[in-house]
Every structure is written in C-alpha cells, then in structure tokens.
Amino acid sequence: MKANEKALAVRRNQRNLAGVVAILALMLLSVAGFKSYSDLSVGRGQEADLRQQIAASQERLGALARRLERLRQDPAMLEQLAREELMMARPGEVVIVLPQEASPLSAPVTGAGGGEAGSG
Secondary structure (H helix, E strand, O other), X not given: OXXXXXXXHHHHHHHHHXXXXXXXXXXXXXXXXXXXXXXXXXXXXXXXXXXXHHHHHHHHXXXXXXXXXXXXXXXXXXXXXXXXXXXXXXXXXXXXXXXOOOXXXXXXXXXXXXXXXXXX
C-alpha cells in the first residue's frame, strides 16, 4: 500500500507542478499580450499623427501649386512680388527706401510728463 500511496503522491505533485507551470505560462502570455496591445496603441497614435501631418503637407502643397500657377498666369502679380520682396525695379526707375517707423515701445519717452512726476 505504501507504494500505491507514493504513486498517488507523485501524481498529485505532477498535477500541481503542471498547474503551476500552466498558470505561469498564462501569466507570461497575458503580460506579453498587454505589452503588444500597448505597443499597438502607441503605433496607432503615431499613425494618426502622421496622417494629420500628411494631410497638412498635402494642403500646403496644393496652396503652393495654386500660387505658382497664379504667378505663371498673372505677370502683374509676379512684378508686384519682385518689387516688394526682392526690391527690384524696371530699368530707369528710381527706388526710394524709407526708414521703417519705430514701434511705440521702442520710441524714446519725451514730452510734458517726462521726469516731473516725482518732484513734488
């Protein structure tokens, strides 16, 4: 009988060990699955960002193509841009460049109230 009891104990131990191994395997698979899901979510977020960037780039490309076509079709617009942005002039024209106006924040403070407020 002792041999029979030993055999039952060995079988129980084997079942317990198999159960523990199965539980550990399931835990490992669940952790790996969670990481894969997390990576997939990050990838989907990056994909959405890239799609938005592509759409914005395509929109800008379309705007530039329309502007280029306008410049090709409208010589007056091309001349205006050449004059304003490149400071170009036709032969015989004189270009006078005026100094830019100072902004109100950079102008020196002068006038009636300049320094007399604290003398009382």
